[in-house]
Amino acid sequence: EADIYQTPRYLVIGTGKKITLECSQTMGHDKMYWYQQDPGMELHLIHYSYGVNSTEKGDLSSESTVSRIRTEHFPLTLESARPSHTSQYLCASSDGQGEAGELFFGEGSRLTVL
Amino acid sequence: GQNIDQPTEMTATEGAIVQINCTYQTSGFNGLFWYQQHAGEAPTFLSYNVLDGLEEKGRFSSFLSRSKGYSYLLLKELQMKDSASYLCAVMDSNYQLIWGAGTKLIIKP
Numbered sequence: 001e002a003d004i005y006q007t008p009r010y011l012v013i014g015t016g017k018k019i020t021l022e023c024s025q026t027m028g029h030d031k032m033y034w035y036q037q038d039p040g041m042e043l044h045l046i047h048y049s050y051g052v053n054s055t056e057k058g059d060l061s062s063e064s065t066v067s068r069i070r071t072e073h074f075p076l077t078l079e080s081a082r083p084s085h086t087s088q089y090l091c092a093s094s095d096g097q098g099e100a101g102e103l104f105f106g107e108g109s110r111l112t113v114l
Numbered sequence: 115g116q117n118i119d120q121p122t123e124m125t126a127t128e129g130a131i132v133q134i135n136c137t138y139q140t141s142g143f144n145g146l147f148w149y150q151q152h153a154g155e156a157p158t159f160l161s162y163n164v165l166d167g168l169e170e171k172g173r174f175s176s177f178l179s180r181s182k183g184y185s186y187l188l189l190k191e192l193q194m195k196d197s198a199s200y201l202c203a204v205m206d207s208n209y210q211l212i213w214g215a216g217t218k219l220i221i222k223p
Contacts, residue, residue, distance in 0.1 A: 042118075042215040043157075043201075060202035090156055101145065101205055 003027050006091050006106035013081055014114050021076045021109045023091030032074040033103065035090040036060055043090065049074055081113045116140045120202050120212035125191055125220045134187045134217045142161050142207020148176050148187045149201040151216065153213045157201055160187070189219075 004025040013019055025032065030051045035043040045058030049068040063085070065077050068110055074093075088110050092103040119137045126132040138146070145164040149157035163169055163178035163185060175188040187200055199216040206212055 040122075040199075040215070040218070042213040045210070101209065101211075102147070102159045102162065103149075103157070103211070105158070108156050 004093055004104050004106045006089075006109050008108060008109055010110050010112075012112045012114065015082055017081050017113075018104065019081055019111070020046075021089055021091075021111070023074045023076070023106055024044070024072050025093045025106075026072060026110075027093060027095065027104065028071065029093035029095045029104070030071065031094045032068070033062075033094075034058075034066065034074070034076045034090045035092065037088050037090055039088075046089075047076065055089050081111075082099075083113045085113050086111060116204075116206065116212045117202060118202055120200075120214045120217045122215070123218045123220065125222060126189075128192055128194060128221055128223050130192050131188065132192060132219065133164070133221065134189070134202075134221055136185045136187070136214060138183050138185070138204045138212070139200070140206045140212055143180060144205040144207065144209055146176075146178055146185050147203045147205070147211070148174075148185075149203065150175050151199045151201055153198070154216075156169045160200075188210035192221050196220050 007022045033048045034046040037043045044060050046060045049055045055066050079087040088108050090108045091106040094101050094103050148160040151157040161176040168177045173190045178185045199218045202214040202218045203211045
């Protein structure tokens with residue numbers, strides 16, 4: 001069983017609020033990812049990190065930021081939430097390339113912005 | 115551009131066999147993954163192919179043809195719990211995963 005945790009699982013907030021979605025893993029994986037997924041749609045990469053103090057932008061990164069101060073922790077922050085941010089956010093980690101590139105996902109954070 | 119194509123939805127009968135196809139066009143290739151995702155849950159890893167041929171894992175098998183840009187996931191002896199979305203993803207030359215939109219599989223008794 002994967003040891004990757006996300007909080008909160010569900011969040012309803014108003015437009016303009018600042019929110020941080022937390023993600024922690026206890027597997028010692030260097031690589032961590034944030035994905036956004038709408039129902040029945042593909043996963044879109046928001047941000048990723050290959051190690052401490054390393055962060056890169058994905059396809060949908062322009063309205064959010066991440067940090068990687070510790071190996072196990074990779075929080076995602078939305079500075080000003082909008083209804084278009086309503087979605088499921090999935091955090092994942094992996095420890096390498098090839099088959100070791102298998103991703104372990106957290107249970108997701110379902111965000112609703114009113 | 116890069117894209118992954120798979121059918122949107124398939125229906126099969128409990129106990130039967132179903133094949134879910136995936137075709138891809140990517141910048142480079144470093145392997146193809148299949149994930150299972152139950153409604154409202156996170157994806158879980160099913161299989162990985164990097165060389166041509168068939169990989170078998172119990173009731174599930176995955177096939178790859180790199181020259182054709184094609185893979186399939188074969189599910190045998192279908193059970194009701196196999197009702198889920200099946201996601202195809204390709205690792206490109208930068209070791210980034212390109213995801214398909216998933217195939218929703220509906221199992222009927």
